[in-house]
Amino acid sequence: MTLLEVSGLNAFYGDLQAIQGLDFSVAEKESVALLGANGAGKSTFLRSLVGLIETKSGTIRFADRDISNVEAENIAGLGLGMVPEGRMLFDTLTVEENLLMGTLTRRAGSWTLRRVFDLFPMLEERRAARPAQLSGGQQQMVAIGRALMANPRLLLCDEISLGLAPVVVDQIYRSFADIRAEGTALVLVEQDVKRAYAAADRVYCLLKGRVSLSAAAKDVSLAQLTQAYFGM
Amino acid sequence: MAWVETLINGALLGGLYSLLGIGLALVFGVMRVVNIAHGEFMVLSAFLAVFLVGMFPSVHPLLLLIPVVVTSFVVGWLYQMLIVNRVARQPDPLAPLLLTFGISIILRNLMVELFGADVRSVQLGELSRASLEVFGLNIGIMPLSTLLLAVVLFLSLQWILKRTTFGRIVRATADRRDIIRLFGVKPDRVYNYVMGLSLALGAVGGVLLAVRSSFTPFSGGERLLIAFEVVVLGGIGSFWGALVGGIALGMAQLAGLKFDPNAGLLYAHLLFFIMLLIRPAGIVSNRT
Numbered sequence: 001m002t003l004l005e006v007s008g009l010n011a012f013y014g015d016l017q018a019i020q021g022l023d024f025s026v027a028e029k030e031s032v033a034l035l036g037a038n039g040a041g042k043s044t045f046l047r048s049l050v051g052l053i054e055t056k057s058g059t060i061r062f063a064d065r066d067i068s069n070v071e072a073e074n075i076a077g078l079g080l081g082m083v084p085e086g087r088m089l090f091d092t093l094t095v096e097e098n099l100l101m102g103t104l105t106r107r108a109g110s111w112t113l114r115r116v117f118d119l120f121p122m123l124e125e126r127r128a129a130r131p132a133q134l135s136g137g138q139q140q141m142v143a144i145g146r147a148l149m150a151n152p153r154l155l156l157c158d159e160i161s162l163g164l165a166p167v168v169v170d171q172i173y174r175s176f177a178d179i180r181a182e183g184t185a186l187v188l189v190e191q192d193v194k195r196a197y198a199a200a201d202r203v204y205c206l207l208k209g210r211v212s213l214s215a216a217a218k219d220v221s222l223a224q225l226t227q228a229y230f231g232m
Numbered sequence: 233m234a235w236v237e238t239l240i241n242g243a244l245l246g247g248l249y250s251l252l253g254i255g256l257a258l259v260f261g262v263m264r265v266v267n268i269a270h271g272e273f274m275v276l277s278a279f280l281a282v283f284l285v286g287m288f289p290s291v292h293p294l295l296l297l298i299p300v301v302v303t304s305f306v307v308g309w310l311y312q313m314l315i316v317n318r319v320a321r322q323p324d325p326l327a328p329l330l331l332t333f334g335i336s337i338i339l340r341n342l343m344v345e346l347f348g349a350d351v352r353s354v355q356l357g358e359l360s361r362a363s364l365e366v367f368g369l370n371i372g373i374m375p376l377s378t379l380l381l382a383v384v385l386f387l388s389l390q391w392i393l394k395r396t397t398f399g400r401i402v403r404a405t406a407d408r409r410d411i412i413r414l415f416g417v418k419p420d421r422v423y424n425y426v427m428g429l430s431l432a433l434g435a436v437g438g439v440l441l442a443v444r445s446s447f448t449p450f451s452g453g454e455r456l457l458i459a460f461e462v463v464v465l466g467g468i469g470s471f472w473g474a475l476v477g478g479i480a481l482g483m484a485q486l487a488g489l490k491f492d493p494n495a496g497l498l499y500a501h502l503l504f505f506i507m508l509l510i511r512p513a514g515i516v517s518n519r520t
Contacts (some may be wrong), residue, residue: 050414051413052410052413052414071413072410072413072414073413073416073417073418074416076413076414076416077416081414084411084414088411090403090404090407090408090411091407091408092403092407093404093407097400101401101404101412101415102415104416104417105415105416106416147414150415
């Protein structure tokens with residue numbers, strides 16, 4: 001069943017068109033990679049999905065509901081969660097308090113504080129720490145955990161690996177298996193083509209706001225992906 | 233001994249000053265908005281208190297603080313929802329400054345129209361003159377009660393912000409207004425509550441100051457100045473800093489009056505100026 005369906009989406013930053021006629025879909029429990037270079041429009045796209053950016057035209061349907069230009073705070077309870085680029089943790093809240101913010105959506109589900117600590121054991125040790133006292137990888141885990149605490153049906157992950165050591169990124173990507181096992185679909189926005197490609201069922205490539213490639217991961221090679229990424 | 237008494241009374245006065253500043257600190261800390269009309273709202277609450285005292289002469293004036301505080305909360309909520317929220321989201325800090333400045337002028341003139349320009353005060357009778365002797369020192373009961381009330385309110389505010397879900401939401405909204413929306417929270421509604429709380433706290437300070445000294449519709453500027461100095465002196469973002477800042481100002485004022493009975497608030501302002509030069513981050517420079 002299609003969980004997210006985007007048709008003909010157009011979004012702007014002021015007068016600059018960042019997204020042009022974009023079609024995109026995610027099925028239940030699916031993992032979709034959205035790849036592209038800096039400035040391709042990936043983060044703009046994710047932010048427009050969750051209602052943080054207004055779109056000029058096109059439709060966004062989530063779980064059979066039209067959420068086009070619905071306010072972000074009204075989308076939150078529907079099961080569409082996001083791990084924003086740069087983590088964006090709440091600086092004056094502790095790790096535990098940051099995680100508990102996810103429960104404000106009041107969505108029922110299996111993700112609890114206990115489960116998040118089981119997924120990321122080092123967070124339990126640092127539960128009273130503030131984000132500034134954590135490493136980049138630990139902050140990323142908090143950001144993921146916070147989004148999971150809202151029990152999303154679809155989790156949008158924006159540049160999870162940015163600025164992190166490979167070994168840390170490996171650990172985070174391993175956690176996606178547990179997340180998918182709970183039935184959560186994933187959208188992975190990445191500049192790291194190889195890693196996202198390996199974790200995805202389907203891949204999209206974005207180039208200057210348009211989709212340059214859309215295929216099942218098994219039907220496209222890394223070389224083809226790289227060509228679409230750079231627009232060759 | 234006289235100096236000790238002066239400094240103690242200055243500290244007690246500082247408790248009152250800290251109440252003037254805490255509401256301003258709260259709004260700035262959460263919304264990054266300086267509410268220039270804060271002083272006028274405090275004066276308005278004092279006028280409301282005077283009005284209620286006249287309407288209900290058999291009720292102790294301090295009990296009438298309760299409806300004044302509740303009304304101020306509602307007024308703050310509406311003020312934020314209908315007016316300030318329109319500009320609070322803008323990146324330009326000038327817009328809310330100009331807007332709240334305009335509101336302060338409107339309020340001042342409204343109060344002149346409604347209440348006249350005569351000097352008023354909130355009368356507590358003997359209670360405002362009562363004192364107790366502690367180790368040979370005369371300590372005013374009202375100033376002591378005011379300081380204790382300030383400490384209780386500060387502790388309560390700290391407890392709310394640190395230990396409740398509402399407090400977590402307020403802090404998170406102050407940190408990242410956009411991201412909190414991803415969890416179903418409307419930042420504008422949070423701001424409504426915060427402004428309501430700010431004016432309610434300001435009402436306590438405004439009414440208690442009206443017990444200590446007289447006021448007119450034009451007294452808002454002086455109250456805003458004290459509130460502003462308390463916040464900056466104590467350290468922007470620190471609520472306990474506002475208490476410390478208030479105490480420092482109160483002590484400076486009363487100590488200065490011992491040198492020069494005509495000095496008014498001069499020495500308090502001088503202390504503020506000196507602190508800006510040597511420690512601009514404030515006495516307590518960490519965020520609470």
